[in-house]
Structures are given as C-alpha cells and as structure tokens.
Amino acid sequence: MAMAAASVVFLLAAVVGRSEGAVYKVGDAVGWTILGSPNYTAWSLSKNFKMGDTIVFEYSKNVHNVLEVSKAEYDACAATSPMSTYTSGNDSIAMKTKGHHYFICGIPGHCSAGQRVDIQVSKPSSAAPSTPAPAYPPARVGSSRGSNGGIATPAAAPRASGGPRCVAKVFGIGLAVFSFAAAVSGGIVMD
Numbered sequence: 154m155a156m157a158a159a160s161v162v163f164l165l166a167a168v169v170g171r172s173e174g175a176v177y178k179v180g181d182a183v184g185w186t187i188l189g190s191p192n193y194t195a196w197s198l199s200k201n202f203k204m205g206d207t208i209v210f211e212y213s214k215n216v217h218n219v220l221e222v223s224k225a226e227y228d229a230c231a232a233t234s235p236m237s238t239y240t241s242g243n244d245s246i247a248m249k250t251k252g253h254h255y256f257i258c259g260i261p262g263h264c265s266a267g268q269r270v271d272i273q274v275s276k277p278s279s280a281a282p283s284t285p286a287p288a289y290p291p292a293r294v295g296s297s298r299g300s301n302g303g304i305a306t307p308a309a310a311p312r313a314s315g316g317p318r319c320v321a322k323v324f325g326i327g328l329a330v331f332s333f334a335a336a337v338s339g340g341i342v343m344d
Contacts, residue, residue, distance in 0.1 A: 174205030185212035193270035202274045214242030220259045227255035230264035
C-alpha cells in the first residue's frame with residue numbers, strides 16, 4: 154500500500170508541476186538593459202510563449218523601467234500612455250491573453266537603442282506535453298552577432314520549475330494522499 158501511495162504522490166506532483174506556465178527571463182543572462190546592444194527581437198522569436206507563462210524583467214531600477222504599451226507606441230518608441238508601468242527591477246508579468254504584448258524601457262533613448270520586446274503569446278496546447286520544455290534554451294557555445302549588431306550571449310541555466318509555492322502544493326497534496334493511504338491500510342487508527 155505504501156508503494157501505491159508513493160505512486161499517487163508522484164503522479165500528483167507531475168500534474169501540479171505542469172499546471173503552472175513556464176518562466177522566461179527577458180534577455181536570458183543579459184537581462185533588461187541596453188549594455189552590449191542585446192537583440193530582444195531575436196530572443197523573443199526563439200521562444201514559444203503560451204498563455205499562463207510568466208515573463209520576468211530583471212534590471213537596475215535606477216536606470217531602467219518596463220512599460221507595457223500599444224503597438225503604435227512600441228513602433229514609435231513612445232511612452233505617452235502606457236497600459237502598465239513596472240519599476241521594481243525584478244518584475245514578473247503573467248501572460249494571461251494570447252496575442253502580442255509590447256514592452257519598452259521608458260527612459261529617453263533606451264527604446265530607440267533597442268530596449269523593447271514584442272512577446273507573442275499563443276493559446277496553451279490542449280494536450281499536455283510528455284515532458285515540459287525548459288524555460289531557458291541550452292547555452293550556445295561561443296557567441297554570434299544578433300541582427301541589430303549586438304552580441305547574442307549564452308543562455309542562463311534553467312531554474313527549478315514551480316518554486317516554493319509549487320513545492321508547498323505538492324507537499325501538501327502528497328501528505329494528504331499519504332495520510333489517506335496509511336489510514337486505509339490500517340497504519341493509522343481514526344476515531
């Protein structure tokens with residue numbers, strides 16, 4: 154019976170782990186910056202964003218920010234009426250709708266220097282994949298020139314999926330299943 158309980162816990166952990174989307178750090182190891190002329194267009198096109206994924210902008214909050222803008226503002230590098238403004242230096246933004254999501258740095262000159270990204274989000278697939286794709290691509294050997302002349306840097310190492318909240322969910326569910334299995338097998342007497 155203990156083996157059956159362990160199997161149930163394992164299956165529940167797999168299901169709970171997949172219920173949350175992937176986490177993508179904008180620019181991978183480079184982050185959100187103008188230093189080194191990162192190519193955010195190439196970075197974005199190399200990803201497969203789905204509804205439920207989280208986009209993380211990491212940057213020096215003293216010299217950058219993140220503005221979600223319309224396509225017209227994105228094209229013009231204008232920050233006249235952003236839909237959202239982020240200034241923490243470590244902003245996590247959940248992608249709740251499909252379509253294009255446009256982000257720029259609102260500091261004068263930064264957007265025109267390339268600090269802007271178009272995140273194109275598709276609907277989640279109806280069937281869960283057999284193994285989840287990593288949020289970060291494998292690191293490339295060497296470096297190459299991006300289309301805007303910037304250096305494409307190796308990707309950051311993958312982060313653990315789910316984080317503390319997911320682990321707490323899995324632990325709580327697993328503990329409940331284990332307790333139930335123990336009670337059924339006679340290991341616990343319940344009055």
